[in-house]
Amino acid sequence: MEYRFSSMASRLKPPSVRDRLKLSQGKDVISFADEWPAEELFPAHAVREAAGRVIAGGAGALHGGAAEGYAPLRVQLCGRMAARQMAATPEQMIVTAGSQQAIDLLVSVLAEPGDAVLVEKPTSSARLQLFALRGLKAIEAESDEQGIVPEDAERLILEHRPKLMYASPTFGSPTGRVWSLERRTKLLALCKHYQIPIIEDDPYGDLVFEPNERLPTLFALEGGAERGTVFYASAFSGTVAPPLRAGWAIGDSGVIRMAAKMKQAAGQHSSAFDQQILSRLLENFDLDAHIRQIAGACGERMLEMHEQLLRQGLRDVSWQKPKGGLFLWLELPDGLDGEALLRLSIRKGVSFVPGGQFYAQHPRRNCIRLNFACHAGERTKLGVERLAEAIGEFTARS
Amino acid sequence: MEYRFSSMASRLKPPSVRDRLKLSQGKDVISFADEWPAEELFPAHAVREAAGRVIAGGAGALHGGAAEGYAPLRVQLCGRMAARQMAATPEQMIVTAGSQQAIDLLVSVLAEPGDAVLVEKPTSSARLQLFALRGLKAIEAESDEQGIVPEDAERLILEHRPKLMYASPTFGSPTGRVWSLERRTKLLALCKHYQIPIIEDDPYGDLVFEPNERLPTLFALEGGAERGTVFYASAFSGTVAPPLRAGWAIGDSGVIRMAAKMKQAAGQHSSAFDQQILSRLLENFDLDAHIRQIAGACGERMLEMHEQLLRQGLRDVSWQKPKGGLFLWLELPDGLDGEALLRLSIRKGVSFVPGGQFYAQHPRRNCIRLNFACHAGERTKLGVERLAEAIGEFTARS
Numbered sequence: 001m002e003y004r005f006s007s008m009a010s011r012l013k014p015p016s017v018r019d020r021l022k023l024s025q026g027k028d029v030i031s032f033a034d035e036w037p038a039e040e041l042f043p044a045h046a047v048r049e050a051a052g053r054v055i056a057g058g059a060g061a062l063h064g065g066a067a068e069g070y071a072p073l074r075v076q077l078c079g080r081m082a083a084r085q086m087a088a089t090p091e092q093m094i095v096t097a098g099s100q101q102a103i104d105l106l107v108s109v110l111a112e113p114g115d116a117v118l119v120e121k122p123t124s125s126a127r128l129q130l131f132a133l134r135g136l137k138a139i140e141a142e143s144d145e146q147g148i149v150p151e152d153a154e155r156l157i158l159e160h161r162p163k164l165m166y167a168s169p170t171f172g173s174p175t176g177r178v179w180s181l182e183r184r185t186k187l188l189a190l191c192k193h194y195q196i197p198i199i200e201d202d203p204y205g206d207l208v209f210e211p212n213e214r215l216p217t218l219f220a221l222e223g224g225a226e227r228g229t230v231f232y233a234s235a236f237s238g239t240v241a242p243p244l245r246a247g248w249a250i251g252d253s254g255v256i257r258m259a260a261k262m263k264q265a266a267g268q269h270s271s272a273f274d275q276q277i278l279s280r281l282l283e284n285f286d287l288d289a290h291i292r293q294i295a296g297a298c299g300e301r302m303l304e305m306h307e308q309l310l311r312q313g314l315r316d317v318s319w320q321k322p323k324g325g326l327f328l329w330l331e332l333p334d335g336l337d338g339e340a341l342l343r344l345s346i347r348k349g350v351s352f353v354p355g356g357q358f359y360a361q362h363p364r365r366n367c368i369r370l371n372f373a374c375h376a377g378e379r380t381k382l383g384v385e386r387l388a389e390a391i392g393e394f395t396a397r398s
Numbered sequence: 399m400e401y402r403f404s405s406m407a408s409r410l411k412p413p414s415v416r417d418r419l420k421l422s423q424g425k426d427v428i429s430f431a432d433e434w435p436a437e438e439l440f441p442a443h444a445v446r447e448a449a450g451r452v453i454a455g456g457a458g459a460l461h462g463g464a465a466e467g468y469a470p471l472r473v474q475l476c477g478r479m480a481a482r483q484m485a486a487t488p489e490q491m492i493v494t495a496g497s498q499q500a501i502d503l504l505v506s507v508l509a510e511p512g513d514a515v516l517v518e519k520p521t522s523s524a525r526l527q528l529f530a531l532r533g534l535k536a537i538e539a540e541s542d543e544q545g546i547v548p549e550d551a552e553r554l555i556l557e558h559r560p561k562l563m564y565a566s567p568t569f570g571s572p573t574g575r576v577w578s579l580e581r582r583t584k585l586l587a588l589c590k591h592y593q594i595p596i597i598e599d600d601p602y603g604d605l606v607f608e609p610n611e612r613l614p615t616l617f618a619l620e621g622g623a624e625r626g627t628v629f630y631a632s633a634f635s636g637t638v639a640p641p642l643r644a645g646w647a648i649g650d651s652g653v654i655r656m657a658a659k660m661k662q663a664a665g666q667h668s669s670a671f672d673q674q675i676l677s678r679l680l681e682n683f684d685l686d687a688h689i690r691q692i693a694g695a696c697g698e699r700m701l702e703m704h705e706q707l708l709r710q711g712l713r714d715v716s717w718q719k720p721k722g723g724l725f726l727w728l729e730l731p732d733g734l735d736g737e738a739l740l741r742l743s744i745r746k747g748v749s750f751v752p753g754g755q756f757y758a759q760h761p762r763r764n765c766i767r768l769n770f771a772c773h774a775g776e777r778t779k780l781g782v783e784r785l786a787e788a789i790g791e792f793t794a795r796s
Binding site: 001002004005006008009011012035048051055073080096098099100101103104105108109111112113126129130131163190195197227228229244245252254255258261263265266267268269270271273276277326396 | 399400401402403404409410411446449450452494495496497498499500502505506508509510511524527528531561590593595611625626627642643650651652656659660663664665666667668669671673675700740
């Protein structure tokens, strides 16, 4: 039989960096392309201990979970949110299989195929792919070191009447930028004015190098979930352990309830085991101390990569030192295409994500994203050397 | 802010039986409305033991999983499929968070919103809700004790040109019927002829009371996954443990690969822990012996409920004794509405699923579905007595 794929299936993107790397399996490729910190930074021992306690706990471990999530975990997560000035009740919280699923559910509840969603330029490639999958048209607003430029956002709102704004104002992929307080306030006011719900995506917010400099989230700035403008999503994928993919979202209880119903109707159960393990972990483990430690390690690794890059004396290559998160965003010489550079780099034994993937409409191809938290020491040094060699071959040619 | 919900959200159904039961919390309501056997029938001890082994196994337990599922588990599941004459390679297999998700992914890959899908009359309410959520129009073909009537199916194929056929030919909800071999063969030939992929849903197939009478699945009848007509989905939810919601689907590798990409793009990770626990369980536990045992218990409970119903001497109430699965499908006197009966029954302390929910287009309201495997002995007796009392009040009125 010949199959006819749906238009949703046809919107799935061509092979990613990861797929391309499969082709080079067996070769020593140092990956700066990952989405998370290195595995050795996760609290494997504490997670295993928590899992052991869940199992020892007996029959309860086998209970199925509600679509909105394991109730005690939701209470604990609300406590963590409150500690960051984000007040939400358990009815305003849903636990998901990660932040991608949280955002998918919110988007599916609040927007139709064909609707526009306002995004930053550039923004997360995984979220862009999700929006494309759901038939949404991502409209990109200009952004600078302070975040989205409000005047450009307003112009696009008037032109495209977007149903949603998607924002990742703290160390968002790929740039690792932090939106200034002024911009946060302005963008929030703008969306309130035009009645556009904001999905605030904060997967890396905890990975802050200078905890004293933390800015309030958009959700905290607004100050209330019920009938609010902001829906906030985060996850433990970057701080606890990628296989415990628990994420969560908070916001208006009516919307959250609808998201839970949609999750249930689509059979997207979150693992009851995983949620109980997390709940035990939050009870018995100083997660905040661990997060400070992993964030500190990420900060050191950023400096390492920064210094290795400086040492290479790359001409016409620039970047900003981020204040948190996982990513360095490199601007390459004009005309150097990140995709072409990646193909050569994989042959040299290093990988990264080419910048074009982070744009909805008008890609800047001479940028690349490096994850600095996957490697340390000699591996970082070697990877940067290989990258510099690849860049050098290109610039020598032109 | 006022939110505008998407049309997908607005297609989510009104409160289910479970929601209505929440209102009677605290009261002793005997539920015949559940989707699974009673918890005490699951191998809780073996699952906990397997989980313990996974954790003791060390760091590997923390590895994230691929979208298509944990590779060793896929190999094991292929072995189990082969033992039932369903040959599939690991490339033709995807592990999901249960059969609902497996069917959602297949449907999303193979059909568009607005497309028609051919279903049995009546059929699973959860799957009907899923089709509605995805904007599919379910067209119901007449069915009798042998399964879907091929002539009616062909008439509807010519009239509606459905993109898919959804079939649950073995103990499917709500009737618990088994399609005859002749009907299986005819329906398969029909769909091959008109090039309509079949999604064969088999969540209860293992719960067979007379294992010697098992008929081949549609997938087995066709005899090959690649470019095949049939996609087969099943799950362990009814035999191992509801919280380990692992399900799986097999079929053409191109379609399965697309389903995995869609799962990944939508952030629907299956728990790596759960999959490893299942894999260990399949290694170290005689699952088939356990399944025979749980199926035997379900058979006994079916007989218990059957006899309790007979004992009530209900006039104009009829049912067939199923050969497997979990459900008795009761036809009530003409004009007795299952929804109205449910409201009264909950007050009497018993619940079930009213039949109207299992129809896509033309509900027969004088039917109800009873799960016979949730209770035994005195509880079953008491529940049936309460039900008979409720029915009696209605029939006395008319």
